[in-house]
Amino acid sequence: MPQLLSLQISRARRVMINGRSVLTAIHKQAVNGPVPVNRLGLAGDEQADLSVHGGLDKAVYAYPTEHYPFWVQARQEADVSRIDDALPFGSMGENLSLQGLLEQEVWVGDVLRFAHCVLRITQPREPCYKFNAALGFSAAAKAMAQSGFCGFYLAVDQAGQLSPGESFELLAGPRQLGLPAMFKAKMLKHLR
Secondary structure, eight states, rough: OEEEEEEEEEOOOEEEEEEEEEEEEEOOEEEOOOOOEETTTTTTTTSOOOOTSSSSTSSEEEEEGHHHHHHHHHHHHHHOOTTTOOOOOOTTHHHHHHOOOOGGGGTTTHHHHSSSEEEEEEEOOOOOOOHHHHHSSTTTTHHHHOOOOOEEEEEEEEEEOOTTTOEEEEEEOOOOOOHHHHHHHHHHHHOO
């Protein structure tokens, strides 16, 4: 059964990216549960740019923990791991670090039913320059586009609470649009 290994939130803050002061909330930090979940996401979590993150359809961001070794290796190849070799859960900017549920196993409209909360998959995450900065190398967004290791956004169908370590059930939705196909279509601009 799939499991929520870690739960992360952050407040938006200003950081320097490419010589500019930029507002971001990508630097998520692990929290203990239970954490309240409402229609707009986890209590205490913020999104800096509501045109691309947050809102009802992108209230929560989930990422498969199985992809973390890929990013550790990518950072080593980019020679940035010596600066900071730690890559804790939340480093992808995700709220939910999930084990046992990969992008190719889900469809838009599938539901994750937790004991006290119900979330619905809405779309894949699209990487941006803030993702490059968070991982420490300029080709991180392109690596996400090529690998398909994007994670997915979730809408909150039933508000409640979440706790690290809890299991959840995947319930099939209409199964008309697979997440990998949707991600590939969105990523054509990064693959050119």
